Amino acid sequence: MDFLSQTYVALRGPTGAPQTPDETVTRLADRLSPSTLLADRRAAVLALKGLARAHKQIVADRALPGLLDIIQTDADVDPDIGRAAIECVSSVCDTLDLQYAQRDLGYVHTDRVLENDRTVHKLLALLADQDRGLRHSACLLLTSIVHVRPQKAQAYFLKAPVGPGPLVGLLEEPGDVICHAALNLLSALIRQSPEIQKVLAFDGVFEKLFAIVTRDGGLDSPNTSVEEALKCVDTLLRFNTSNQSYFRETPLPALLASLLYFDPNIQPDMPVPQEFALQFWNSSKAQAAALVLEAIGILLGSKGTGLREGYAFTRLLIEMAMASNAPTRLKVQCLRLLPASAAVLLPDMVLSPYMPVPETNGEEWDRLEEATGIDALLELIMHGEYNGLDATRRQKEGMDLRGNAVGVFENFLLDDRVKEAIVTGMLPPSPSERSPVTPLLFGLILPPNSPLDRVNVTSLQFASVLFAHLIRHNPTTKALARQIVPPALTPMSAPSSATSGPGGGAFFVPADGAPPPQPEVAEAKDAEEEEEDPQTLLQLITEHLALAFLSRSRAGLVDREQRECDRVICMYLALLSQWLWEDPQAVRVFLEAGGLGVLVEQLNQPSELDVVVPGLCAFLLGICYEFNREPGEITRATMYPLLTRLGADVLAGRTARVRDDERIKVVGPDFWVLPCPTPTALNPAFIPMYENETEVWFDWAFVEFWKSNNNTIQRSIVADPESASSSAAQSGEESVLVASLRTVIAKQSAEIEALQTKLKELSTASSAATKQSAELASLQSKVQELSAGAEAAAAKLDEEREALEAERAKRAEVEKEQEDLLVLLDELSSKRARDKVLMREKGLDVSEDEGDDDEDDEAE
Amino acid sequence: MAGISWHYVLKFIITGDAAVGKSSLLVRLTDQRFLANPDPTLGVEFGSKLITIPEENKVVKLQCWDTAGTESFRSITRSYYRGAAGCLLVYDVTSRQSFQNARSWLADVRTHADPHLTCILVGNKVDLCADDAARRQVPTEEAELWAKEEGLLFVEASAKSGVNVDAAFESACRDILEKIRKGVFDDDRSPGVKLSKPTNGNVAVDGSNGSSSTCCGT
Structure with a gap:
């Protein structure tokens, strides 16, 4: 009663004249001062609390500091005034006000409360107060503050002198209301703050949270606090x-x-x-x-x-x-x-x-x-x-x-050996037999008979995705897979097993292995085997692709059936692309099984609406062209005119356009189950059979494969038939790597070539040199011989010369002697003439003839 | 398979200046390896190890929180003191400054932590002084004296060579067990010391109940 009368007086004013809210609030705010009696302060706070919702701004302007002081000083002493003050502050800080215009005020006032850390610290301390109501209201105000200004509040929380203890303690309290409030505060505080998460873990918050979960009866409890506690655990652990x-x-x-x-x-x-x-x-x-x-x-x-x-x-x-x-x-x-x-x-x-x-x-x-x-x-x-x-x-x-x-x-399948083991398990036990029925193989060879069965189509899609995982980029499993000879499906077994009825269901249980032997089946099988050689899996899929195109082209299909056809066709094209990539032998099989005709026919009259099927056909054709490296009937040279007629650039363009289709574009590593129909724009009138139906087109592995190899194929589809294979890459990154390695190799081989020619030159030069040097040697020896000869000759010459000299000397001597003798003779003859004269004078008989002879001799 | 059993869970914190080797000490303790180029610790990292104290015949599960030494994280680090039973106050023997700052870290500990917290002063990086005595900037005697004055345990260790790392933690554990034996800790008084109790899970902890009653009673 005291409280009511006091409030009444406060509101009425001393004179009883009508008052403005401003005056009233100012008066009440004045009473908050510590000099007032506690009871009066309490009454003022309660009155303000009553006014706070309606006059948010005035109450905050006039009384907020006073209220915060009361929280700081009086709350410990008097829980009632504390609770009232906290609730009053909560009202003025409310940002979820029903009146939208008032919400901004809540933010402004919260900022004022957060001007310093003392209020937050006090509120955190009050979480451990004796009074339950006070704890609760402090918790609520803190929650609202943390929601409004998380970073600032979190920073204050980390520095709080009381630490996180009171908050963690609050989680132990019995009673839903306060536990719920504490969980709310906790989840707001730990959001995006690893420090707070760690501090709380240090203070044992995990244990408290799980205590809440078990106390409330575990997961079966209808109590929402179980879920809230587990949400907090999630936040505390996740990052x-x-x-x-x-x-x-x-x-x-x-x-x-x-x-x-x-x-x-x-x-x-x-x-x-x-x-x-x-x-x-x-x-x-x-x-x-x-x-x-x-x-x-x-x-x-x-x-x-x-x-x-x-x-x-x-x-x-x-x-x-x-x-x-x-x-x-x-x-x-x-x-x-x-x-x-x-x-x-x-x-x-x-x-x-x-x-x-x-x-x-x-x-x-x-x-x-x-x-x-x-x-x-x-x-x-x-x-x-x-x-x-x-x-x-x-x-x-x-x-x-x-x-x-x-x-x-x-x-x-991460280990390649596992892939090999699985594919080996799908091989026929002996060359004359057929492969055993495995669930995967069975799903893969279901014929695309129309009308298509929705369940079968999905199985076919998943089987193809699985099988693609087995053979993608794996030459060993591709080689093995070519040898798979699927068992014959009888007209009986296919449709019956497609339904999930008990009879057909047994067929699917993998543990069962082979289907139960049925006489008709065996007969049919025999009959078929007599007719023709069993087809390999690759041939069968090629045939099924043709069949699927055939059913697609039938007139009078409703939208849904068409869509199922497209789905099957896309699946086959995707699987074949991955299989034929880098496998010339598989390309050979596919081409010879009539695959080329199927693709060319489709590309001749492509659908104007759909880009995916023609695009994938072009892509597959490009792969066939690129990897057609085995000798055979259909060579690159024979394919080239076909490509030219279809327009290689057109084909490359078609391949590129697939990129823009939603069915490829939106697929991600974890996202390939798409809402039906995707894309919606293609056929706005399409209505799925069931509500919230989903659909699968391509898995991420294929999309990745396609994205990395699409460019290569676009290039190689326009290449000359004689040109060498340019694509051997497995992914975009690898193709870049391979390309760079290739340039390195080309560079290196050029270098090697250059070096080799150099070496050749050098070696010829050196051989010439050796030849020359040999010649030289022989010449030298010759020279030596010669020089030796020359020496000998010289020696001979000398001898000769000496001999000559001696001869000459001799001759000269002889000549001289001769001369001397001549002189002597001359002298003798002159003497004889003189003697003759003398003898004549003396009268001696002198023969004339002698003289004449002499003269004759001289004349001669 | 009774799970891992221990008698006590003790919460430790490692504190001290930046780059004195706090994280390396923790990694050395838990993984027996040396963290060659650690990044500065952001916030707090956690590691734990079972330590057997043969004299007391007790197995202690040491939960160790490694704090950030950088000044900006200091206020956050303070939040941990309150809940800890033991504290490794680390300085770098080749850094005078880090030793001097240890005083302010100790002041923090004294202000915020449980008065019965066991604190051990650890001079880290002694391996650097082994070859080159001139690198040492904090003489062992001086640190020892200061530790004695302040009532701290003291050891010089190296996270790189591993010398005295286990010993540092063990001697701190011994001291805490000693305090427990003397009845310094009531069961609930220090949040850093917990008797292991079977929790709500299916994990049974051997012998915890029997030993706990006796060890706290004496």
């Missing part, structure tokens, strides 16, 4: 490696498994508890379980080794995905979270899948025969959840489940 390494050391990971009724200490030889496999599910439990699964996924993916629960978690994910009654959405999540390394466990794992008993509304379940993990996975991919129970509807979750299962299968 915080420090918290992850802390968390994995605690007993809490085991608790995660237990929450799903799974044994965290399970061993490989132990069966899975049935209370795990078959649980009661509702939407709130599914939400909470999704969060638990996310946490498990984070821990499995976190750094560091030796997670104690690693095996249990992996097993849990596999079991839940393939052998439980969990909602499909959760199964998709399980497969998505399964680490790549887990796929190797599949062949050794034995699962017991379940099937809902018809007409029991999911309350009764049949336990199926045990199957290995990998068989169950293939079964799931090929036929969908629960053996294709709902496959015809193509609902998003079911298709996603199959898509994610393909991802797991891809991880299983």
Whole structure:
């Protein structure tokens, strides 16, 4: 009563004259001063609280500092005034006001509260106050402040003298209301603040959060705080490696498994508890379980080794995905979270899948025969959840489940030897026989008979995606795959097994292996085999492609049937592109099986609307042209005129246009189940058969393949038939790499060539040189000989000369002697003449003739 | 397979100037390797290790939070002191400055932490002084004396060679166990000391209950 009368007086004013709100608030604000009695202050605060909503601005302008002071000083002493003051501040800081114009004021006032850290620090301290109401209102105000100005509030929180203790303590409180409020505050505080996340982990927030989950009865609890607590756990773990390494050391990971009724200490030889496999599910439990699964996924993916629960978690994910009654959405999540390394466990794992008993509304379940993990996975991919129970509807979750299962299968294939083993398993046991029926092969060889069965088309698509994974960029498996001779499908077996009825269903169970022998089947088989040689898989697919084009061209197809045809055609084209790439022998088989004619016919009269089918036809034709490197009937030279007639540039252009189609454009690594119809613009009148139907066109692996090789094919389709193969790359990056390596090789080979010619020159030069030097040597020896000869000659010469000299001397001597003798003779003759004269004078008889003779002699 | 069992969980923090080797000490403790070129720690990293103290016949699970030494993270680091049972106050023996700053870090610890917190002063990087004594800027005696004055444990260690790293943590654990034995910690008084209790999961912890009652009673 005291409070009411005081308030009344305050509002009425001393004179009873009508007052403006401004005056009233000012008066009330004055009373907040510490000099006023506590009771009066309390009354003023309560009055202000009453006015705050209607007069937000005035109350904040006049009274906010006073209110904050009261929170600071009085709240400890008097919880009532504290609570009232906090609530009043909450009102003026409200940014979710119903009146939109008032919301901005909330931001302004919150900023004023955050001008310094004292209010936030005080509020954090009040979270540990004795009074429950005060704790609650402090928590609410803090939550609203953190929501409005998260960064500033988070910074203050980190510096708070009381630390995070009071907040963590609040989580322990019994009672939904306050626990809920605390969880709200927590989730706002930890958002995008790794520091706060770590501080809280240090202060044991994980333990408190899981205490909330278990206290409220685990995932089955209808209480929303379970989900909120798990959401906080998710935020604390997701991007915080420090918290992850802390968390994995605690007993809490085991608790995660237990929450799903799974044994965290399970061993490989132990069966899975049935209370795990078959649980009661509702939407709130599914939400909470999704969060638990996310946490498990984070821990499995976190750094560091030796997670104690690693095996249990992996097993849990596999079991839940393939052998439980969990909602499909959760199964998709399980497969998505399964680490790549887990796929190797599949062949050794034995699962017991379940099937809902018809007409029991999911309350009764049949336990199926045990199957290995990998068989169950293939079964799931090929036929969908629960053996294709709902496959015809193509609902998003079911298709996603199959898509994610393909991802797991891809991880299983990481080792090339596994691929080889699987393809080898599809080979005929002996050359004269046919391949055994495996679920994958069966899905692949279903003929595209019209009208197309929706379930079969989807199986065909997934089978083709799986098979493409086996052979893509793998010469060994491609070579093996060429030898697959699919078993004959009788007219009986194909359609019956396509339905999910019990008779046909048995055909699909992988564990069953071959179909049950039926007399008619055998007969039909025999009859067929007599007629013709069994076709290989590649020939069969080529034929089916032609058949699919044929059914597409039939008049009177409704939109939906056309779409199914297109789907099948695209699938065949995609598979063949990947198979024929870099496999000249497969190209040979395809061309000789009539593939060239099919493609050319399609490209001759392409659809004006659709770009994908003509584009892929051109792409495949380009691949055939590029890799047609084996000798045979159809060579590059014979194909070239065809390409020229179709217009090589036109073909290249068609190939390029595929890029713009939604069906290729939007596909991503984890996104290839598209809403039906995609693209919507192509045929606006198209109406899917079921609501929320989805569809699959291409998987990411093909899109990636196409994107990296499309350019190569566009180039090589216009190339001369004589030109060498220019494309041997596997992806864009690799093709760049290969191209660069090729230039390097070309450069190097040019260099080598140059060097070789140089070497040749040099070697010829050097051989000439050696020849010359030999000649030289011989010459030299000759010269030597000669010089020796010369010497000898010279010596001879000397001798001769000497001899000559001697001769000459002799001769001279002889001449001289002769001269002397002549002189002597002359003298003698003159003497004789004188003597004769003398003798005549003396009268001696002197013969004249002597004289005459003498004269004659002289005359002679 | 009873899971890993331990008698106590002790929360430790490592604090001190930037680049004195806090993260390297933690990595040396948990992984037995040397972190050659660590990036500056952002926020706080976590590591844990089981340590057996033979004299007490106790297994201790050491949960260690490595804090950032950079000034901008200092206020955040303070939030950890309160909850810790032990603290490694690290300086670099080749940096006088880091030793002097240890005083202000200790002041922080004293202001914010539980009064019974065990603090050990660790002079890191002694390997650098082994070859070249001139690099040492903080004499062992001086640090030892200061530690004694302040009531801190003291050890010189090297995260690079591994010398005294385990010893530093072990001696701190011993000291805490000693305090527990003397009844300094009531079960709930220090958030940094926890008796291991079986939690709501299926993990059983051996012998924890029996030993806890006796060790706290004495």
